[in-house]
Amino acid sequence: MQLKRMNSAALVLILLLRLTPALAREYDVNLQAKRDVRFRSTTDVNEFEGVTDHIDGYVLLPDTAPPLGEDAKDSELHFEVELASLDTGIGLRNRHMRDNYLQVEKYPYAVFSGTVAHVESASGDTLQVTAKGEMQIHGKKKQMSIPCTVSPEDSGYRVHGAFTVLLSDFDISIPKIMFLQLDNEIHLEVDFAVEPIKD
C-alpha cells in the first residue's frame, strides 16, 4: 500500500516535471521584409545620417506570453548589424567611418544580446517592450536598455526601436578637428520584422 502511494507521488512529480518547462519559440529577422538601421549625428555645423539594411538575428520567446507589466522570463534575443554596409551617402565619409572610427575589418558587427525585460500594452495590439542586454561595438561592451514598439505583422512581429549611444562608451575616438562634424551622441533607430522559424 505504501509502495503504491510512493509510486503515485512519483507519477505526479514526473508529470509536473514534464509540464514545467515553458516551450520557447524562435523568431528570426525576416530578410525579405523591410529592414532599416539608421544613425544620425547632429552638430552645430553638420548633420548626417547613415543607413543599412544588414540587420539579422533572432529572439526566443516563451509560447505563453507573460502578463503585461511583467518580465518575459526565458526570453533571449541576439541581433547583429554589419557595419561595413553603413552608407552615409558620401563614399569618402563611409571610408572614414569604416576605417578610422568603427574599424570594421577588426570589429565587423555591432551586436546586442539580452532578454525581453518588460512588456506593456501601448495602443491597439501594439506592445511597448524594453529589451535589456549588452551592446557590443568596436570591441567594447555596455549594458543597455532599449525601448521598442512591437506590433503583429504577418505571422510574426514588426519591431521599431529608438535609442542613443555615446561613441565614448565604445572607445571610438573622434579627432578634435572632427568635433565640428561628428557628435559623440549618436541617435539610432532600428526597424525590422521577425517571423517564426519554420519547424
Place this chain on the structure above:
Amino acid sequence: MKLRSMIAALLVLSFTPTVLYAMEQSVGWHRREDTTALPITVFHSTQSANLPTAQTIFKGEWQFEISHRFQPPFSAGSDALWGLDGPIYNRLGLSYGVTDRVMMSVLRSNLEDNLELGAKWRFREGHLKGLPYQLAVMGGLASNTSVGPSYGPGYRNREAQSYAQFILDALLADRLALGVVTSYLNNAQIADTRTLNEVTVGLNAQLYLARMFSVFTEWNASKSYEGLRHDALTFGLEIETGGHFFKLMASNSERPNPTQFLGGTPIAFTPHQWRFGFNLTRILRF
C-alpha cells in the same frame, strides 16, 4: 514488478520532453548574408596636386574645388607676405559622379581663361600578389578663350587643346600610394605657332601618416619648349576629413588646369623659385 516497470518507463519518458525542450531551446539562427566587400582605395582623393589619381567620386556625388597658385615665390619675403600677396592663378572645378566609376568635370582656370570638360573612368581594381591597385583612363577638351592676336598668326586655330591619360596606382604596406600617369597632350604650347603634341610621364607618391594627415609629391616629365622649359615638381601636405581635402603645397608650377600643367612650366625647380599653392575640395550629395 509491473509497477517497477511502469515507473522505469515513466522515468525514461520523463526525460524525453526535457531533451526535446533542450533541443527546442537550441537556436537555429545563423548568419545568412555575405559580408559587404570593402572597396579598394589607393589614393584617397581624385587628384594629387595636379596629376590625377585613379580614384573617382561615387554615383550622385558632387565635388567642388577651389585651388590657388600664388605667383610670387616664397623667396619674395615679407614684403610680398612670402607670396601670399598674390597675384594668383585660380582654378574652380565642379565634378559629378555619373556612376561609381565614372566622373565628369568642368574646370576653369583664369590663366588664359582655360575652360575644360573632362571625364575619368576607373575601369579596374584588384589585388596583384596582395598589392591593391586601381586603373583608370581620363581625358579632356579645353578651350583657352583669352587667346588673342598677341599669340601670333593663326592664333584662332590654337586655342583648343586636348589630352588623354592612363593612370596606374598601387598601394604598398597600406600606407604608401604610388602612381604613374602617362599622358598624351595635344597642342602643348598654345603660344607656339606650330601644333606641338607630346607624351608625358608623371609619377606621384603619397604617404599616409595618420587618419587625417599625409604628405605627397609629384613630378611630370615633359618635353622642353620655348616658354615651358622645365618639368613640374610639387610636394605638400594633405589634410582630409569625411568630406574635404586640404592640400598645401610648394611647387615650381603655377599652371592649374591639366592642359596647362602637363606641358611643363617656365620656372625652374630651385628653392628660391618655389611657390605656395593649395587645393580645397568638398564632396557633397544633394
